[in-house]
Amino acid sequence: EVQLVESGGDLLQPGGSLRLSCAASGFMFSSYWMHWVRQVPGKGLIWVSRISGDGYRTIYSDSVKGRFTISRDNAKSTVYLQISGLRVDDTAVYFCARSTPGMGPVDWGQGTLLTVSS
Amino acid sequence: QAVVIQEPSLTVSPGGTVTLTCGSSTGAVTSGHYPYWFQQKPGQAPRTLIHDTSNKRSWTPARFSGSLLGEKAALTLSGAQPEDEADYYCLLSYGDVWVFGGGTTLTVL
Numbered sequence: 001e002v003q004l005v006e007s008g009g010d011l012l013q014p015g016g017s018l019r020l021s022c023a024a025s026g027f028m029f030s031s032y033w034m035h036w037v038r039q040v041p042g043k044g045l046i047w048v049s050r051i052s053g054d055g056y057r058t059i060y061s062d063s064v065k066g067r068f069t070i071s072r073d074n075a076k077s078t079v080y081l082q083i084s085g086l087r088v089d090d091t092a093v094y095f096c097a098r099s100t101p102g103m104g105p106v107d108w109g110q111g112t113l114l115t116v117s118s
Numbered sequence: 119q120a121v122v123i124q125e126p127s128l129t130v131s132p133g134g135t136v137t138l139t140c141g142s143s144t145g146a147v148t149s150g151h152y153p154y155w156f157q158q159k160p161g162q163a164p165r166t167l168i169h170d171t172s173n174k175r176s177w178t179p180a181r182f183s184g185s186l187l188g189e190k191a192a193l194t195l196s197g198a199q200p201e202d203e204a205d206y207y208c209l210l211s212y213g214d215v216w217v218f219g220g221g222t223t224l225t226v227l
Contacts, residue, residue, distance in 0.1 A: 035216075037164075037218075044205075044207065044218060044219075044220050044221045045156070045158075045164060045207050045209075045218045045221070046218060047209065047215075047216040047217060047218055050214075050216070059214045059215060061119070061215065061217075062119045063119075095163060095164070103152065103169065103170070104152060104154045104169065104209050104211065104216055105154075105166070105209075106154075106166045106169055106175065107166070108163045108164055108165070108166070109163065110163050111163055
């Protein structure tokens with residue numbers, strides 16, 4: 001069974017940084033590309049970033065470019081999202097999802113909540 | 119960055135048929151946008167219903183179908199059930215970047 005479990009969400013102050021994690025199981029992790037999607041509570045889904053199976057190809061939405069870094073550790077079957085310069089509008093539930101190479105997300109985790117507030 | 123356009127809300131009667139659409143600010147939606155459709159209920163993660171325009175996941179009920187309709191992607195629900203009341207999001211590919219629509223809240227009433 002495919003499982004994706006996000007963690008690392010917290011209540012943090014603006015300007016800080018954190019790393020979200022998504023632990024995968026039930027499939028050959030390195031064969032799949034991974035995505036991060038966020039959702040402000042009560043609002044719509046926003047695609048954030050994705051990384052190729054080998055970790056060499058990454059891409060970001062314009063809204064997060066420069067502050068977000070996606071990475072993965074295939075030995076640990078985990079994908080990460082590093083966020084720096086936290087802003088109040090980064091407050092959201094962050095979902096990870098897997099896809100076949102080059103395609104969109106199809107299997108989703110349950111999400112982790114990041115709250116940025118002073 | 120492109121804007122993906124969905125109806126904010128739609129209502130369908132139980133047993134009825136409704137079509138949700140997904141347009142693009144850049145022009146016609148084609149198979150090259152690889153349209154996806156997701157269902158999300160309150161407090162839950164999104165669930166993928168349709169990928170690559172019309173392909174269903176193993177859990178996608180037969181009453182849902184995806185297509186291209188004119189210059190848009192479309193999700194048609196035939197024979198709506200009360201449990202289909204949810205938010206529905208489409209997702210389009212623009213090269214390496216993906217963009218979600220704003221979502222459609224579907225009410226079954």
